[in-house]
Amino acid sequence: MKNIILTGDRPTGRLHVGHYVGSLKQRVLLQNEGNYESMFILIADIQALTDNAGNPQKVRDNIIEVMLDYLAVGLDPKKVTFCLQSQISALSELTMYYMNLVTLPRVLRNPTVKSEIKMRGFDDNEEGIPVGFATYPISQAADITAFKANLIPVGDDQEPMIEQTREIVRSFNRTYNTNCLVECKSFLPTNNICMRLPGTDNAKMSKSLNNCIYLSDEDDVIKSKVNSIKSFPRLLNEPGVLDGNIAFIYLDAFSTNDHFKKYYPEFNNLNELKAAYQKGGIGDGTIKKFLCNVMIDTIRPIREKRKELSKDIKSILDILEDGTKKANEYANKTLFEVKNAMGINYDENFKKEQIEKYS
Ligand code: TRP
Numbered sequence: 329m330k331n332i333i334l335t336g337d338r339p340t341g342r343l344h345v346g347h348y349v350g351s352l353k354q355r356v357l358l359q360n361e362g363n364y365e366s367m368f369i370l371i372a373d374i375q376a377l378t379d380n381a382g383n384p385q386k387v388r389d390n391i392i393e394v395m396l397d398y399l400a401v402g403l404d405p406k407k408v409t410f411c412l413q414s415q416i417s418a419l420s421e422l423t424m425y426y427m428n429l430v431t432l433p434r435v436l437r438n439p440t441v442k443s444e445i446k447m448r449g450f451d452d453n454e455e456g457i458p459v460g461f462a463t464y465p466i467s468q469a470a471d472i473t474a475f476k477a478n479l480i481p482v483g484d485d486q487e488p489m490i491e492q493t494r495e496i497v498r499s500f501n502r503t504y505n506t507n508c509l510v511e512c513k514s515f516l517p518t519n520n521i522c523m524r525l526p527g528t529d530n531a532k533m534s535k536s537l538n539n540c541i542y543l544s545d546e547d548d549v550i551k552s553k554v555n556s557i558k559s560f561p562r563l564l565n566e567p568g569v570l571d572g573n574i575a576f577i578y579l580d581a582f583s584t585n586d587h588f589k590k591y592y593p594e595f596n597n598l599n600e601l602k603a604a605y606q607k608g609g610i611g612d613g614t615i616k617k618f619l620c621n622v623m624i625d626t627i628r629p630i631r632e633k634r635k636e637l638s639k640d641i642k643s644i645l646d647i648l649e650d651g652t653k654k655a656n657e658y659a660n661k662t663l664f665e666v667k668n669a670m671g672i673n674y675d676e677n678f679k680k681e682q683i684e685k686y687s
Contacts, residue, residue, distance in 0.1 A: 331363060331365065331478055332364065333364050333368070334471065334472055334479075340387065345533075349522035358481060367409065368477065371391055372468075379444075391412065399637050400634035411652040412648055429503065435462050466496070481515040487516075509666075541553050550623050551620050565608045566608050575612065579598055587618075587625060
């Protein structure tokens, strides 16, 4: 069986380098391998609203921003179907049916949801946790299953969502004695560092914490963000420490041997630099200067392509519209099968059955 690949992002801001190494690069890789039947990328505006109910304009404005990021990193509308969650009504319907297969304690046990609730202060604010927010993994299960996706390229913070989706699939197929839903697995980056790239302050990289480097950042912004990375104070000749060293975490995620050739020819690769750094004699300013070059080299072509693409927004809207149309066909087909399995397609058979019963 060929893969059906699906993944998505909330349109709450531009995408950053954490998205890039954690998931976007993997998507481009999968796209170019071509070993799939279809590949969907979903702009999850419904999910974005689960903690932005009062701010729909923010979500509305970021749909194009996220599309620009997608296309700028090399995702190709000829190979990938881009679609908009709220315009695929089958996803909301599926969510309602799946809700009955998940308990409240199970929903609140999801570790990613738990930490997001903490980060947003929902647990110590009087208004409490929006139900839609606590249950967004169920809606995410609808996203995945509607397309019968089996391979989900995500960062490891999404692993609990994938796990919960598998549970819903099993429960649905068991309860309604069907095999219409397909189990999925995640596709994670092979480089551990890339799974959860920290922000420039070593906390989780997050728009709300203001610690992200964006794929659209200008060179001087990248420079000042890299320079804001904290380093452990030490004398130049003292050994450098790699443990918890954010600049080196970023070098691990982004630097290539080509970068060394171009910007730091004293070393052939990162391992050599690490060994020398640990001996002492290399200052953190030097490391940051190299990291600046690496980050600028990585981001500049993306940013420039993004600028070019933004001159023709109509084409981007058309791509999203066409993709959403195609996505509706897939999702409606699954919804039909789901309702059949549940016996809630109230068709001619239903009429006949009920008339007979009363005659
Ligand atoms: N939860 C994902 C995030 O926060 C976004 C998302 C929505 C998603 N639906 C999805 C990811 C389906 C993978 C599959 O980034």
